[in-house]
Amino acid sequence: MGELLRYRYLFEQLVRRELRQKYQGSVLGIAWYFVNPLVLMGAYYLMFGVVFTLAEHDDYPLFLMVGLVVWMFFSQALLSSAPALLDQGALIRKAPFPRETIPGAVVTVQMVTFTIVLALVGVVTIAVRGTLDPAILLLPVILVALxxxxxxxxxxxxxxxxxxxxxAPILSAILLPWFFLSPIFFEPEDITDQAAAKFAMAWVNPVAPFIEAVRDVLYDGTVPSAAVLLYVLVAATLALLVGRAIFRGMQRELAVIV
Incomplete structure (x- = not known):
């Protein structure tokens, strides 16, 4: 951690550079991050809310939007991180610094745009619901865990x-079916009565509790269950520890292979 703090200026510059490259030449800039889920929400609402009705939820477009923006952060951060070290190969070969800052900067940029969009969705959701519930105070904790x-x-x-x-291509292929198996368009009990199937969709899918936690707080205005909160905290800790261990174990030869 001390080493990362010493290189915080480099991390800030990588984040700035990633932001510039992400929206360079774009007229709408960060607004595209909102337009994309908005278009997807319309398409999936037409498909799953009108043509093939899977579930009955109040303000179903908002139900969809919350799930979509969480998923987009998750998927886009992973897809953007995959080639990040190769894209920064010249920097890695030239200077010694904590290599974790590179994927860290990519995820941070995605988090910034995700937070802005989620804030807009939150304003709309609160306006539609007409109340600001105390459960919203848990949102920062859930977002840090995510x-x-x-x-x-x-x-x-x-x-x-x-x-x-x-x-990267394998990950891209996996994310497509993963997307449709995640509780974005539905909740597990909306489509099955089988306990095993509901358990798999709610708990075996590691993204599902994060979607549920954000949706509980932002869309329903309720505190997530203790099981969901425990899951997201434990999953976040394990993912960070295991991911960092894998990275540290394999980073020695990066300057050679990039």
Whole structure:
């Protein structure tokens, strides 16, 4: 941690550079991060809320939007982190610094845009619901846990892709079915009565409790269950520890292979 603090200026510059590159030449800039889930929300609302009705939820577009923005942060952060070390190969070869700052900067940029969009969704949700519930105070804790969870996975994905270039395309292929199996369009009890299936969708899928926790606080205005809160905290801690261990164990040869 002390080493990372010494290189905090480099981390800040990497974040600034990532932000500039992400929106360089774009007229709408960060607004695209909101437009994209908005378009997806419309398409999926038409499909799952009108044509094929899976569930009955009040203000279903908002139900969809909360799930979508959480998923987009998760998926985009991982997909962007996979080639991050290769993209910064010249910097890695030139200077010694904590290599974790590179995927860390990518995840941080995604977190910044995600937080802005989530804040806008929150304003709309609160306006529609007409109340600001005390449960909202838990949102920062859940978001920190989500950030740590994604950062841990991003560390592992980035260093693994540097050694095995199939990781990014495999991840991209896995994320598509994972997306449709996640509780974005529905809650598990909306589509099955089987206990095993509901358990798998709610707890085996590691993203599901994070979606549920954010949705509970922002969309329902309620405190997530103790089981969900414990899950997100434990999952975040384990992902960060394991991801960092994998990264530290494989980073020795980065200057050679990038």
């Amino acid at each position: 950030y740590a969870f994604v950062l841990g996975l991003a560390l592992a994905v980035s260093v693994l892709h540097t050694y095995f270039r199939d990781v």
